[in-house]
Amino acid sequence: MTDGHVHDAVINSISGPVLRATMRMPFHINEAVKVGPQRLLGEVIRINGSESVIQVYEDTSGLKPGDPVNATGSPLAVKLGPGMLGNIFDGLLRPLKQQGRYVKPGIGDKTNGETYRFSPLVEEGDLITRGTLFGSVTRKHARLQRCMAPPDCDGRVVSIKPAGEYTDDETLCVLDCGDNEVRELSMSHYWPVRQPRPVLQRRPVKGPLFTGQRILDSIFPVGCGSRAAMPGGFGTGKTVLQETLAKWCDADVIIYVGCGERGNEMASVLHDFPSLEDPRTGRPLMERTVIIANTSNMPVAAREASIYTAVTVGEYFRDMGLRVALMADSTSRWAEALREISGRLGELPGEAGYPAYLSSRQADFYERAANVSTLSGKAGSLTIIGAVSPPSADFSEPVTTHTKRYVHCFWGLDAVRAQARFYPAIHPLQSYSRDVDALNHFWSQHGHPTWGRQRQKFLALLEEQARLERMARIIGKDALPPRQQHVLLCAELINEAFLRQSAFSEVDRYCSAERQIEMMQMISRFIRLSRNAIELDHSVESISALPVMRKLRRMGEDIGEDELDDFEDLRDELDEAFEQLTRSAKYEAERDEG
Ligand SMILES: Nc1ncnc2c1ncn2[C@@H]1O[C@H](COP(=O)(O)OP(=O)(O)O)[C@@H](O)[C@H]1O
Numbered sequence: 001m002t003d004g005h006v007h008d009a010v011i012n013s014i015s016g017p018v019l020r021a022t023m024r025m026p027f028h029i030n031e032a033v034k035v036g037p038q039r040l041l042g043e044v045i046r047i048n049g050s051e052s053v054i055q056v057y058e059d060t061s062g063l064k065p066g067d068p069v070n071a072t073g074s075p076l077a078v079k080l081g082p083g084m085l086g087n088i089f090d091g092l093l094r095p096l097k098q099q100g101r102y103v104k105p106g107i108g109d110k111t112n113g114e115t116y117r118f119s120p121l122v123e124e125g126d127l128i129t130r131g132t133l134f135g136s137v138t139r140k141h142a143r144l145q146r147c148m149a150p151p152d153c154d155g156r157v158v159s160i161k162p163a164g165e166y167t168d169d170e171t172l173c174v175l176d177c178g179d180n181e182v183r184e185l186s187m188s189h190y191w192p193v194r195q196p197r198p199v200l201q202r203r204p205v206k207g208p209l210f211t212g213q214r215i216l217d218s219i220f221p222v223g224c225g226s227r228a229a230m231p232g233g234f235g236t237g238k239t240v241l242q243e244t245l246a247k248w249c250d251a252d253v254i255i256y257v258g259c260g261e262r263g264n265e266m267a268s269v270l271h272d273f274p275s276l277e278d279p280r281t282g283r284p285l286m287e288r289t290v291i292i293a294n295t296s297n298m299p300v301a302a303r304e305a306s307i308y309t310a311v312t313v314g315e316y317f318r319d320m321g322l323r324v325a326l327m328a329d330s331t332s333r334w335a336e337a338l339r340e341i342s343g344r345l346g347e348l349p350g351e352a353g354y355p356a357y358l359s360s361r362q363a364d365f366y367e368r369a370a371n372v373s374t375l376s377g378k379a380g381s382l383t384i385i386g387a388v389s390p391p392s393a394d395f396s397e398p399v400t401t402h403t404k405r406y407v408h409c410f411w412g413l414d415a416v417r418a419q420a421r422f423y424p425a426i427h428p429l430q431s432y433s434r435d436v437d438a439l440n441h442f443w444s445q446h447g448h449p450t451w452g453r454q455r456q457k458f459l460a461l462l463e464e465q466a467r468l469e470r471m472a473r474i475i476g477k478d479a480l481p482p483r484q485q486h487v488l489l490c491a492e493l494i495n496e497a498f499l500r501q502s503a504f505s506e507v508d509r510y511c512s513a514e515r516q517i518e519m520m521q522m523i524s525r526f527i528r529l530s531r532n533a534i535e536l537d538h539s540v541e542s543i544s545a546l547p548v549m550r551k552l553r554r555m556g557e558d559i560g561e562d563e564l565d566d567f568e569d570l571r572d573e574l575d576e577a578f579e580q581l582t583r584s585a586k587y588e589a590e591r592d593e594g
């Protein structure tokens with residue numbers, strides 16, 4: 001004891017972010033504690049007799065044995081409220097001011113005095129139950145948010161503040177909960193990050209999280225409230241794809257967690273996002289975004305927590321009845337944080353040094369994605385999209401294999417495609433989506449009832465292409481029979497004209513459902529016409545030499561969202577080209593006979 005006060009525990013030993021302390025008062029497991037004279041934030045992760053093991057979320061370099069540890073009486077929790085949208089936080093949801101890289105050690109998440117405009121949605125005497133939305137909140141220009149009763153409260157409104165400007169922890173509503181218990185509600189409330197927020201009901205996936213990326217929406221779609229992973233080696237385009245999704249997907253709110261990547265990887269997000277425009281509203285994209293940044297130079301334990309913090313924030317917006325998408329880049333760095341802490345704890349290492357509980361932690365994370373009826377009876381969803389960076393792009397390593405068990409969509413990024421600058425480098429034969437059946441309805445509603453079949457057809461062609469290319473490498477492409485050369489031609493067109501889509505093209509970076517359908521049907525039409533031509537003994541060369549081929553390959557770049565009528569012209573041109581081909585052949589045949 002350094003300062004004469006009685007403390008709850010005293011540090012015995014310190015190993016990086018992990019320390020051991022002798023308790024004078026019993027702590028609870030997962031209880032948040034304040035460590036050392038700077039009151040650094042920590043969490044109790046083990047208790048052995050009178051000794052507790054604590055992980056500390058901040059730099060522990062100044063701590064020494066004998067320093068005090070004090071209980072807080074509550075689990076590690078974050079404050080959820082209206083100040084989150086538009087801001088950048090560390091792994092424990094403390095605002096990261098852009099000027100300094102670190103949050104000042106030990107600072108809490110005290111209110112910064114900012115006020116928000118509140119309007120009540122309930123009156124005196126109304127009953128408020130768990131999750132009731134009792135008011136609306138707006139901050140200058142930003143999107144409408146709600147004041148939500150925490151998931152553990154029930155009572156009758158005794159008083160409610162009139163519309164006006166309030167800070168996020170002022171009492172706005174007083175509840176009589178019976179038994180002389182009174183509860184005060186403000187715009188914000190605390191929630192323990194490791195505990196999923198309750199819902200009325202989990203519902204099956206109904207519609208897609210529409211992304212505007214053809215290889216996703218049309219081939220490997222992710223349902224709204226579902227979970228997807230994108231594994232890929234270094235430089236295969238994970239970060240670009242996550243950012244593209246954050247910009248274009250049709251979620252109401254984006255939670256972007258940069259987890260353990262190097263500072264310069266995160267820099268583009270931190271730098272770009274604040275200046276980006278929401279393509280659909282023209283307003284700053286940040287207004288519907290929360291960024292949680294925990295780069296590799298920040299404390300490793302905070303990285304471990306950042307994933308849970310992000311999911312908790314996502315669930316909070318979901319509970320307002322919003323569609324939320326969470327991008328985590330990269331879950332592998334998070335798993336590495338688990339491994340490091342586990343090592344410090346002296347636990348028995350499992351596969352590749354990861355702790356045995358890696359898999360169950362990954363499950364805990366992904367299972368918090370859901371399409372739900374919220375406690376207040378609204379429809380809300382949280383979709384999780386995790387990047388995975390397997391060492392040497394080896395998809396059989398533990399983090400990738402466990403991830404596969406818990407996600408519905410697996411978008412395997414391929415180094416060969418990336419090297420050929422074929423983006424997005426999602427490999428069609430190393431990817432899958434289990435949400436396809438649930439999403440047939442969406443495409444039918446958009447006037448594309450044959451989507452499922454066309455998708456199957458595309459994938460079958462791509463599979464056959466892989467098989468034939470292996471063969472062609474041995475016997476030479478020209479030795480393949482025309483029908484097989486035709487397969488190669490069609491697969492190449494699917495790749496070039498449909499799957500390839502540059503994130504940096506003004507015209508093609510976003511592709512609406514309508515445009516995706518036009519393009520898919522155009523390619524299907526080509527496949528049908530060219531197959532007929534092959535059956536009529538036209539050569540594959542004569543087809544690939546058709547001038548319209550070039551236009552097909554470029555249609556994504558050439559025909560923009562507001563030029564959908566041009567697809568009709570292209571269709572006519574395609575029909576005309578094949579008609580001419582067959583006509584001229586007929587003529588030649590007749591001439592030869594004559
Ligand atoms: N969809 C895309 N369109 C165009 N270029 C891309 C795309 N995805 C990736 N790239 C290129 O590849 C580079 C590496 O991508 P990045 O997302 O940083 O890889 P990773 O995060 O997997 O290491 C980018 O800087 C960009 O030049």
Ligand SMILES: [Mg+2]
Pocket residue numbers: 238239240261265329
């Ligand atoms: Mg990256």
